[in-house]
Structure formats: C-alpha cells, structure tokens
Amino acid sequence: xxxxxxxxxxxxxxxxxxxxxxxxxxxxxxxxxxxxxxxxxxxxxxxxxxxxxxxxxxxxxxxxxxxxxxxxxxxxxxxxxxxxxxxxxxxxxxxxxxxxxxxxxxxxxx
Amino acid sequence: xxxxxxxxxxxxxxxxxxxxxxxxxxxxxxxxxxxxxxxxxxxxxxxxxxxxxxxxxxxxxxxxxxxxxxxxxxxxxxxxxxxxxxxxxxxxxxxxxxxxxxxxxxxxxxxxxx
Numbered sequence: 113x114x115x116x117x118x119x120x121x122x123x124x125x126x127x128x129x130x131x132x133x134x135x136x137x138x139x140x141x142x143x144x145x146x147x148x149x150x151x152x153x154x155x156x157x158x159x160x161x162x163x164x165x166x167x168x169x170x171x172x173x174x175x176x177x178x179x180x181x182x183x184x185x186x187x188x189x190x191x192x193x194x195x196x197x198x199x200x201x202x203x204x205x206x207x208x209x210x211x212x213x214x215x216x217x218x219x220x221x222x
Numbered sequence: 223x224x225x226x227x228x229x230x231x232x233x234x235x236x237x238x239x240x241x242x243x244x245x246x247x248x249x250x251x252x253x254x255x256x257x258x259x260x261x262x263x264x265x266x267x268x269x270x271x272x273x274x275x276x277x278x279x280x281x282x283x284x285x286x287x288x289x290x291x292x293x294x295x296x297x298x299x300x301x302x303x304x305x306x307x308x309x310x311x312x313x314x315x316x317x318x319x320x321x322x323x324x325x326x327x328x329x330x331x332x333x334x335x336x
Binding site: 116145147152154155156157160198200207208209210211212213214215 | 265267315330
C-alpha cells in the first residue's frame with residue numbers, strides 16, 4: 113500500500129464545476145504539499161500546509177491531521193486548470209524529502 | 223537564476239550508454255533533491271544534498287546511479303550503462319534548507335533509453 117493515496121486518479125469536468133481531489137496518507141507528517149504538474153513535466157507548488165485551511169484565488173486546500181486526510185478544491189473550474197495535481201507529504205524525522213502520491217489527472221472542458 | 227534549471231530537457235540514449243543530467247538550483251538554496259518520475263506515476267525520491275554533502279542516497283535504484291554536487295551549487299546525476307527501465311523524467315528541486323521550507327522544482331529531464 114502506498115504511503116500517500118490520491119483519489120480519483122482521473123477526473124473530467126465541465127467548465128464552472130466545483131472540483132474536489134482527495135489525499136490520504138499513512139505516515140506522521142510535518143507538512144503536506146499540493147503541487148500542479150503540466151504536460152512537459154514542470155511542477156509548481158500550490159500549497160504547503162500543516163493544519164487547517166488555505167485559500168489562494170479559486171483554490172482551497174484543507175487538512176485534517178487526526179484523520180490523515182487532505183482535500184484540494186477548485187471552484188469555478190476553467191480549462192486552464194487542466195493538469196495533474198499531486199499530493200506530497202514530508203514525514204517526521206526525515207530530511208525534507210517528499211513522498212508523493214501518484215497524482216490526479218484533471219481535464220476541464222469548455 | 224530565477225528558478226531551478228535542468229538540462230538537457232530531453233535526452234535519448236542507447237541502451238548501455240552513460241548519461242549526465244544537470245541541475246542548477248536557485249542561488250543560495252542549501253538543499254537539493256533528485257526525484258525520478260516514471261510515466262503515469264508520482265515522483266520518487268532518489269537523493270538529497272545539503273550544500274556539497276550527500277546526506278541521503280537511499281533512493282538511488284542501483285550502483286549505476288551516481289550524483290554529485292562538488293561546490294554546493296550545481297548538481298549532476300549520472301547514470302551509467304543505461305537500461306530501458308531508466309526511462310523516466312528526472313526532477314530536481316531545491317530549497318533554502320530550513321525545516322519546512324518550500325521546495326522549488328525544475329522542468330525536469332525526460333530520459334528515453336532505446
């Protein structure tokens with residue numbers, strides 16, 4: 113079983129829909145990251161959080177430490193949101209290396 | 223530079239050939255990481271440097287993989303006698319090094335072994 117599990121693996125949506133991507137992890141963590149990867153490989157950090165909730169524009173990330181679960185929400189989705197969204201955790205006692213989920217491929221159609 | 227720079231962006235190697243992948247981290251970043259991302263998978267940790275010291279190489283899949291960062295800045299990931307299973311995107315990330323600081327990723331090098 114992977115230490116970081118994401119669902120769904122693939123997601124299609126119509127423009128304007130509200131989107132939720134889920135991440136569950138099985139290790140103790142010091143921080144959780146949500147990352148965005150576009151075709152071509154480059155990764156951009158969206159959020160780093162260790163508790164509660166963060167919001168940036170149309171993106172919202174929440175984390176429940178007790179349940180070892182995080183969600184990434186996208187409001188009013190747009191075709192330019194199409195990308196792979198990856199959850200990654202930094203576990204306690206390690207270097208700052210990240211343990212990644214396998215990603216959720218999102219396609220938003222006009 | 224403004225961001226993490228990796229070169230080349232794409233590399234095609236014949237099986238058995240040696241390759242060298244370069245990473246230029248953000249200036250002043252102490253920590254540098256290499257990750258390997260197979261097609262359709264999330265990245266997996268390869269190795270970690272703090273300045274010039276390689277503190278963790280537990281993710282290197284075999285002794286054909288070697289990484290160095292001799293002056294604590296630019297890093298090179300070398301793969302000897304490449305095999306088809308080495309085909310992947312190799313990602314470099316750097317950070318300031320304080321615990322919990324954000325990591326910045328390069329565009330990656332896509333290696334295809336034929």
